[in-house]
Amino acid sequence: MSSQNVSEKPTGPLDVGRIREDFPILGRRVYGKPLVYLDNAATSQKPRQVIEALVRYYEQHNANIHRAIHCLGEEATAAYEEARAKVARFINAPSPECIVFTRNTTEAINLVAHTWGRANVGPQADILLTQMEHHSNLIPWQRLAAEKGASLRYIGLTNEQTLELDGLDELMHDRTRILAVTHASNAVGTINPIGRLVKEAHRNGTTVLVDGAQSAPHMPVDVQAMDCDFFAFSAHKMLGPTGVGVLYARRELLDEMEPFLAGGEMIKRVTLEGATWNDVPWKFEAGTPNIADVIAFGVAIDYLTGLGMENVRAHEMEITDYAMRRLRQMEEVFIYGPPDVADRGGVVSFNYPDLHPHDIGTILDREGVAIRAGHHCTQPLMRILGVSGTARASFYVYNTLEEVDVLVEALGKARAFFSNDTP
Numbered sequence: 001m002s003s004q005n006v007s008e009k010p011t012g013p014l015d016v017g018r019i020r021e022d023f024p025i026l027g028r029r030v031y032g033k034p035l036v037y038l039d040n041a042a043t044s045q046k047p048r049q050v051i052e053a054l055v056r057y058y059e060q061h062n063a064n065i066h067r068a069i070h071c072l073g074e075e076a077t078a079a080y081e082e083a084r085a086k087v088a089r090f091i092n093a094p095s096p097e098c099i100v101f102t103r104n105t106t107e108a109i110n111l112v113a114h115t116w117g118r119a120n121v122g123p124q125a126d127i128l129l130t131q132m133e134h135h136s137n138l139i140p141w142q143r144l145a146a147e148k149g150a151s152l153r154y155i156g157l158t159n160e161q162t163l164e165l166d167g168l169d170e171l172m173h174d175r176t177r178i179l180a181v182t183h184a185s186n187a188v189g190t191i192n193p194i195g196r197l198v199k200e201a202h203r204n205g206t207t208v209l210v211d212g213a214q215s216a217p218h219m220p221v222d223v224q225a226m227d228c229d230f231f232a233f234s235a236h237k238m239l240g241p242t243g244v245g246v247l248y249a250r251r252e253l254l255d256e257m258e259p260f261l262a263g264g265e266m267i268k269r270v271t272l273e274g275a276t277w278n279d280v281p282w283k284f285e286a287g288t289p290n291i292a293d294v295i296a297f298g299v300a301i302d303y304l305t306g307l308g309m310e311n312v313r314a315h316e317m318e319i320t321d322y323a324m325r326r327l328r329q330m331e332e333v334f335i336y337g338p339p340d341v342a343d344r345g346g347v348v349s350f351n352y353p354d355l356h357p358h359d360i361g362t363i364l365d366r367e368g369v370a371i372r373a374g375h376h377c378t379q380p381l382m383r384i385l386g387v388s389g390t391a392r393a394s395f396y397v398y399n400t401l402e403e404v405d406v407l408v409e410a411l412g413k414a415r416a417f418f419s420n421d422t423p
């Protein structure tokens, strides 16, 4: 169950040429053109180390975990729990018991809303969100508010789609039970000042959930330094398989929370009358978990750790900066989000005044360039921006400046096609 680090160099720029060799899919052609994959905010591609870990698990170790008294069961259990420890180290959680495996970020947030939320949010309570939240960090709270008769409040946005924090004092008061906020926006790229938000929330006695779906894959994350209460993210956006998410929570919160789903694995003792719950974190992992994918996720974390998350961030800033400079040179392109790359992740969301983002996406696809076009699961944000959607290019460790050139060239073709400039 060993994994392989891709880089002997713990620091320094990423060796993108070498990284690309680890990703079989990057050798694909799409409509006869080399694939340029710029939809990483939706999901990332997987290195062969992760793919091989899945095959190795099923070929060599497959068994159910925690209960088996045989060699395979013990190997599978050890590998599964080792992956939990890797996740804990990756985000600097104080212990592996603070890590709960879920299916994805969405399930992790639902877990908190259903368990902590039901116990702690009453009719007089406020739930504080922001106007840039992904539907996954919006709908669970809307449902909880409707169920409990609680109120939803929103931190608004500036013209550059950063959080408008001037009126925060008025929004956050003694009835504000939770602040649920994204660390980095999947739709416009903004990185939010989580440290400041957590400080102000805690001063107010407000619990904080951070949606880390777009930060954990792309930058160093330290949940203890951040001091957040909950932090949620997905394996599939960070080189890992689909079907695995993570909920980090402060240990004392997990101890006091009721289970989310009930059944096997999450119990200690069962009688015909009732049951007692397993210890944290297994109390929250009912039924047979996604063993193979969790183990392969551990290998994805090894891969990213081998690259160094500071280097990942530096690489993405370089590509984002280049992409923004190239796009700004194109007439009429409008780029959303903060102008400074230091304030944004590797997401560039843009529009042409009279081109539908879907049309842009379709033409780009024919050139082999995969971007995302639409509302990015942030419909309220799109409404505030006054658009039905945007075109979004999002970058990761294997993207190159040359791929940005291909994107820009393909955009030029889309522009020419729709303005009938072509002969």
Ligand code: PMP
Residues within 6 Å of the ligand: 041, 042, 104, 105, 106, 107, 134, 136, 137, 182, 184, 185, 186, 211, 213, 214, 234, 377
């Ligand atoms: N939050 C943010 C900011 C996201 O970008 C995403 C995925 N687009 C999610 C939540 C939901 O992630 P998942 O679909 O893996 O549950």
